Amino acid sequence: MIPLLILGLLKEKPGSYGYELLTIMNERNYKFVVNYTKGSFYYNIQQLEEKGLIQRIAEISKTESREKNKYTLTDLGITEFYRLMTKYGTKTDYINLSFYSAMLFEEEFDKDKMRELILVQIKQTEKKISLIEGALANRSTLMKSFVRMLENSLSHHKVNVNWFYELLKEMDEEV
Incomplete structure (x- = not known):
């Protein structure tokens, strides 16, 4: 899915530097998706x-005297972007937790x-909830569709943490 992110960002911002694309991915919290x-x-x-x-469009930095690379999509890249959008847009995954x-x-x-x-799962899930809530605190800087994805993910994590607490309660009742 990383290729889709890169191609999509280059479609959105042609002529971007690699580190620029990576920065956008980090700022937009794409780590919650990929x-x-x-x-x-x-x-x-x-x-x-x-x-x-x-x-790659190489340019020499006048101040650093080193090559910096900007990137653009080729026609083949645009075709691949649409192919990947269709591939991932029509795929339904099961939610598989190793737990x-x-x-x-x-x-x-x-x-x-x-x-x-179970306690480890609670701790990890509560950390994820906190991270997502932190990302949502800056919702004005996020795309509307990504806010909806984060809100959905947050709901799933909250359901899971409640389930983990129910499991603990059931274990206590069995004793």
């Missing part, structure tokens, strides 16, 4: 360029250790 790192971002820039989907796999064997696991796992 898992990426600085390394994976630049790897994907390189791959898109090698495939002829983006074109669900562990829950399948809850009865076979030590109750105290299971409690610890």
